[in-house]
Amino acid sequence: MRFVPLSVSAMNRLSEHSQGPRRRGWCPSALRPMMAADGLLLRVRTRAGRLTSHDLRALARIASAHGDGAVGLTRRGKIEIRGVRDGEAALAALRKAGLVRNDSAPDLLVSPAGDLDSSAQTDVTATAEAVSAALHQDPRFQDLPAKTAIVLDGGGRAHLGDNYGDLRIDAVGGAASIALAGTAQTARPLGLCSLEAVPAVAAALLLRFLRLQATMVPKPRRLSAVLQSLGLNAFQSAAAPFLTRDSARAIHRGRAEVIGRVPGAWYGLAFPFGVVSADGLLRLADAVENCGSGDIRVLPSRTVLLANAGPETAALLQAAGGIGRNDDPRLRIEACSGLGACPVATTPTRGDALALAERVPGLLSGGAGGCALHVSGCAKGCAHSGSALVTLTGNGGRYDLSLMAAAGSAPVWRGLTLDEAAARLNAVERSVEAQRAQDEKLEATMKRLGAAGLRRLSGKETAGA
Numbered sequence: 001m002r003f004v005p006l007s008v009s010a011m012n013r014l015s016e017h018s019q020g021p022r023r024r025g026w027c028p029s030a031l032r033p034m035m036a037a038d039g040l041l042l043r044v045r046t047r048a049g050r051l052t053s054h055d056l057r058a059l060a061r062i063a064s065a066h067g068d069g070a071v072g073l074t075r076r077g078k079i080e081i082r083g084v085r086d087g088e089a090a091l092a093a094l095r096k097a098g099l100v101r102n103d104s105a106p107d108l109l110v111s112p113a114g115d116l117d118s119s120a121q122t123d124v125t126a127t128a129e130a131v132s133a134a135l136h137q138d139p140r141f142q143d144l145p146a147k148t149a150i151v152l153d154g155g156g157r158a159h160l161g162d163n164y165g166d167l168r169i170d171a172v173g174g175a176a177s178i179a180l181a182g183t184a185q186t187a188r189p190l191g192l193c194s195l196e197a198v199p200a201v202a203a204a205l206l207l208r209f210l211r212l213q214a215t216m217v218p219k220p221r222r223l224s225a226v227l228q229s230l231g232l233n234a235f236q237s238a239a240a241p242f243l244t245r246d247s248a249r250a251i252h253r254g255r256a257e258v259i260g261r262v263p264g265a266w267y268g269l270a271f272p273f274g275v276v277s278a279d280g281l282l283r284l285a286d287a288v289e290n291c292g293s294g295d296i297r298v299l300p301s302r303t304v305l306l307a308n309a310g311p312e313t314a315a316l317l318q319a320a321g322g323i324g325r326n327d328d329p330r331l332r333i334e335a336c337s338g339l340g341a342c343p344v345a346t347t348p349t350r351g352d353a354l355a356l357a358e359r360v361p362g363l364l365s366g367g368a369g370g371c372a373l374h375v376s377g378c379a380k381g382c383a384h385s386g387s388a389l390v391t392l393t394g395n396g397g398r399y400d401l402s403l404m405a406a407a408g409s410a411p412v413w414r415g416l417t418l419d420e421a422a423a424r425l426n427a428v429e430r431s432v433e434a435q436r437a438q439d440e441k442l443e444a445t446m447k448r449l450g451a452a453g454l455r456r457l458s459g460k461e462t463a464g465a
């Protein structure tokens, strides 16, 4: 997505007109408004990943009155309202609903279901609130680069092991593992501290990042760049006063399991492209109130969990437009917001992705997970940075089609209409089926044949198409 960031922030500037010069402590990070082709875009933070039914009803009202009638779940666990015409009015409505948080500058990604999940290491909700409070108190954190993220992961089925954090805090056996710049597997570990020390160690490390960043030319935008240049030792002394004598531990997280009903814990739902309509929000609010759990939990995987939901809640939740089954092919589709929402896009990416998915079901079923179909408005690939089995990249109102590649990669076919893309993919499906060994996974066959082999095999069928 190519946005035009407003020079200070739209909300601050709007406020300045009536309130004089910007006050440094005025909550610049609770909303990060940006101008997109379809209007202002606001991102609202949750409280440690929780939204009450009151919050859901307020978001539905505000999205309908001030935005495009829906909200988006972001990959940082925030709620996005798009197409906002009157930012001042939207902000006033969010404030009135208690949805503007005086929060810390960096995004804080929290595993929000520790109290529901017996397999979680710990419930990190209180730690998350303490980290937010500690960072908000110090205006220096407002100078952190906008993309800075802290991941606070209590483990369990709804873990955040795959989420990248400039700073990662992983609960391990009653303590917290502190690591820098990575996922649970790849972050560079510094050591262990008590959960009570987490706010202090987070503050110390982020201040060290700011200090080191200021000494470097050019100024690096991410902590990972400082780490790469100066090494772990540059951060070690900032964390040392808070670390225990125990050695750092490797963090092992299994596959996160959140969709569908987990008896005694939650009912998890995803939404196509992470978009929930205002009506869907109201139905979610009904479900929260009917099952009496009090709130939903929002994960950075763009899924929501309804606590303690029984089987009777399933129909209500799915009426909200949610995906409640792990084998739903829509979980394997990614598409950016596309034409009308992004000035670069020339194709209606999301509608095309859903239409195409119905025409090539074989490519989306029975896979090993991950993205099978990515429809991107341009080579930037905002919705999915990695490779997909099939990628369509918008190009002047048509699509370039690549196989087992990322958006913008060398295409197998260029300049296709959606019908032409579907015809070629049907041919690819048939070629793969014809070449597939017994019990071989579709991805394995595709990899074995390679993009060139698939093109050759399927090209005969589509010649002249």
Ligand code: SF4
Pocket: 001, 002, 336, 337, 338, 342, 343, 344, 345, 346, 376, 377, 378, 379, 380, 381, 382, 383
């Ligand atoms: S990938 Fe999509 S949203 Fe991102 S810049 Fe390109 S068209 Fe816009």
